[in-house]
Amino acid sequence: QVRLVESGGGAVQAGGSLRLSCAASGRISEYALSWWRQAPGKEREFVSSIAWNGGRVYYTDSVKGRCIISRDKAKSTVFLQMDSLKPEDTDVYYCAAHRNPYGEGLNSADAQSYDSWGQGTQVTVSS
Numbered sequence: 001q002v003r004l005v006e007s008g009g010g011a012v013q014a015g016g017s018l019r020l021s022c023a024a025s026g027r028i029s030e031y032a033l034s035w036w037r038q039a040p041g042k043e044r045e046f047v048s049s050i051a052w053n054g055g056r057v058y059y060t061d062s063v064k065g066r067c068i069i070s071r072d073k074a075k076s077t078v079f080l081q082m083d084s085l086k087p088e089d090t091d092v093y094y095c096a097a098h099r100n101p102y103g104e105g106l107n108s109a110d111a112q113s114y115d116s117w118g119q120g121t122q123v124t125v126s127s
Helices: none
Strands: 003-007 010-013 018-025 032-039 045-051 057-059 067-072 076-084 091-098 121-126
Touching: 003 091, 018 032, 018 091, 018 121, 032 076, 045 067, 045 076, 045 091, 057 067
Parallel strands: 010 121
Antiparallel strands: 003 018, 018 076, 032 045, 032 091, 045 057, 067 076, 091 121
């Protein structure tokens, strides 16, 4: 299956920016890639998704207008550019792969339906 490694997290002040990276290996073209986040004591939350070969792109309402998901096929990497960060964005961010080559319906897909997960990268936003 696909192996995923996240990076790019860190500590920033409110209003700042971060770009998260998810380096993938395996048969990426057969998957869609998503970003999720989770705070202590809360459920893991879907953030955004993109199909590796093109298809639907989704964003959760709380990040629309502030985040952009993209991919670099040459580097086998998916990015999440996050701008205008808020303290509420403080979470561990995870990259995940789903066996859906067109990325359809991933905004509502359950976390249990994903096939691979990275270990996460911490994002901390101070006020």
